[in-house]
Amino acid sequence: MATHTKLPRLNTPFLTAVRKSGLLTPDDLIAVLQATNIDFATAEPMQVASLLVRKKLLTKFQAMQLLQGRTQGFVLDQYRILDGIRQDRVGMVFKAEDTHTKRLVSLKVLPTDRANDPTVLEAFMHEVRAAAKVNHPNVARVLDVGYWQGTHFVVSEHVPGVTLDRLVAEKGPLAAHVAAQLVAQVAIGLMHAHACGLIHRDLKPGNIAVLPDRGVKLIDLGLTHMLESPWARVTKRISTKEYAEEIAHIAPEQAWGCEMDGRSDVYSLGSTFYFMLTGEVPFPGLAPEMMSERQIRGIPSPAKLRHGIAPEIDLIVRRMGAKDPHQRYSSAREVVKALQAWLPVSQLQQLGLSQEHATLDAMTATAAPVSQPAAPAKAGGLRGLLRRLIGS
Secondary structure, three states, X not given: OOOHHHHHHHOOHHHHHHHHHOOOOHHHHHHHHHOOOOOOOOOOHHHHHHHHHHOOOOOHHHHHHHHOOOOOOOEEOOEEEEEEEEEOOOOEEEEEEXXXXXXXXXXXXXXXXXXXXXXXXXXXXHHHHHHOOXXXXXXXXXXXXEEEOOEEEEEEEOOOOEEHHHHHHHHOOOOHHHHHHHHHHHHHHHHHHHHOOOOOOOOOHHHEEEOOOOOEEEOOOOOOOOOOOOOOOXXXXXXXXXXXXXXXXXXXXXXXXXXXOHHHHHHXXXXXXXXXXXXXXXXXXXXXXXXXXXXXXXXXXXXXXOOOOOHHHHHHHHHHOOOOHHHOOOOHHHHHHHOHHHOOHHHHHHHOOOOXXXXXXXXXXXXXXXXXXXXXOOHHHHHHHHHHHHOO
């Protein structure tokens, strides 16, 4: 049985960092020490770290952080940080384990400067509580919110899918009928969110995940109230490519900090639709040019950039991305109705929609007549194509 009398053998800088992190107990380390021929007192830190990773006592992410001397932030209350997922405009997102339930979750650490503002924090908490009530297959659920040793964080359902930005970057633009089916699913999720009084505010390819079962999940719902207006702080970031990518899909009214509603999410989803079809953002360039351009005109025609896109899909994208909110679809439900030809009949019946095709008047009041919507792809065809795209 391991005892603490052997602790002096563990007092190397790396093992001291491991113990300070709270990830492993001294008894955990001594058990490994007893089962290996490695002399922990003289072994290279990388050798010890590799052993702990092989024994599944540490993740690669944890080991690399510890090797760099970082010992804080691995444990937040009952949650054990396993890996870094991404950095976005709200905060760092980590893959974590709920040590009580052993469930994998996504944990977002909120920015200290924003979380320390009582007004901002109160509004954020109100929105998170509302988001926790949204229970829909196309929306990642909010599970918990916490505060631990000066750190505010939000816990959400972990989504094991690839986000659309990565999918398009790796595999190229999607087939038009596949993109339409995915956008329709996101719009259905938005319908439920908007019905709860929530606006996403940061809808973009990086916040839409394609699941292994070929469904989609909208992530970060209710977690964007911490966002500042893009022009709130004029910093050097305004002229960086990274910042331009962060705000590439926001609506014109959001860009200038004006009042937003569900139509702002419709615009962002239309911008994402354009990206899925073309592999490009509607208004490329750095932030100043990008934000100025979207004040002048709506999202351009994806069919002009990529041949073969059906006229009806082209019209839907352009109406979703109209510069003037009054010229967009009035709600996410209207987007679903416009895309109903690409949804299964069973899903339409669940939504209370009929299998009527969208008329020209429903899409645009000014466009020339177009052909009827293309027939939806069979479920197997969509799954097969996505399977090839994802590489599974």
